[in-house]
Amino acid sequence: MSYPLQVLSLYKKFIKLSRNWETTVPLQSFIEKNDSLKEVRENDKQLTSGTTGLSSWQAASILASYILYDVEFNLKHNFRDKKILEIGSGCGLTGIAIKIFNNPSFINLTDGNEIVLKQLEYNVQVNDLSFESDNIAVSYLNWEEEYRDDIIYDYIIAADVVYDPSILSSLLKTISKLLQSNTSAVFIIASTLRNPETIEAFENQIGKEE
Template identity: 40%
Template sequence: MVDFSSSPSIDEISHRCFIDVELKDVIVIRKKDAIVTNGTTGLTCWRASAILAEYIRLFCDFTDKNLLELGSGCGLSGIAATKYHNLQSSCLTDGNDYVLDQLKENVDINFPQENYISVRKLDWNINYKNQIPILPDIIIGADLIYDVEVFTGLCQTLKNFLETPNSYAILAQNIRNRDTLDSFLNKELTKQGLKYKRIARVLLHKSGHGICFEKENGNTVDCLNEVFCSNYSFDYKSKIGNEVLLAEIFEIRMNINI
């Protein structure tokens, strides 16, 4: 597997290519090189989306499911899920018009003819039923838990979509501020009748290259030269003892015991 990034153009746009030798396929992501463009961070390709894409590729089975991605940004995680799984449908969403334009381009690049993947605008503060045509079985999202101001809308959106007993969300989150993350998990989710469990910790591999998924059962899986994480730089690290914690992955469901 090889991950190529093209050189920035004059308007600071580049393309990141993720090549899977075994699948004999490639995912191309058009992105902005600046962290913030047009007042949003959603136009660049963040590391958490690569981590989530890798997790979905390695550990998930979404066969015949309807998938919804929240805060898709460049769309890497949602595009990867659609490439690697035989989904019934896939809907990638964001709330920013600039992001949506680029997201549509990325979907068109990777799925030039397929009609089972769509792009929709989704405002977390507006009733979802007027925005999304299907009720998803699976929700995914990367790096959504970063600002307390979006917590209420995000949690309400999760609650609205997780209506069926078998539906659930998988969220991957870079570890930046533990207090912010804990507030979301232990306070905001509870207010909406949601519960969570951590399903994996993502560590920098002891070699300093690649990552390691540590599952909650204690099993670990090394990803040294994988499809999505092989060439990402791993900054914003949280060191715990001799471990370098990069991200955590959570499963969220309705709390049926309430």
């Protein structure tokens, strides 16, 4: 079974980023529409506590910027009043930006690490979003475990999740299951080109999962 797939280019303009080095837990701030300032807490070390999810990665910044600002993309895809699930949310930069500026009806930010989920919850709240009233959720999703969700999503998004050939099978099965409930759903991914063979393997396998 094949599904809609849009692979986003890496080479898009960045969200304006600055790093606050004086805090014990760095806050990465980015300025967006209407000059509103939003902060995302992250660890400045890319690998911490056995996970990469405590840092913001380049592809997440680019994906958020692309969704917010790219005219051609926005002519094809309107996130307003849509249901969105983000895989491997990490710090939540992409998903939080989408929630604030694109106004989806619901967005579910997921990750498979409990420490990352705690930081993700903090980042949602520091951006003045309420789990009770703003239709945003933070959920545990481990690609190697069965994930149950009764919500039918319009968009599945991910940034920098294609980094290790050994996880591709589990990742693709997760994506496939999420898309099965809505054949018109669109999967959008941004990825850093570290190993061309890994990206090629992912692109060759996408859509083959039943």
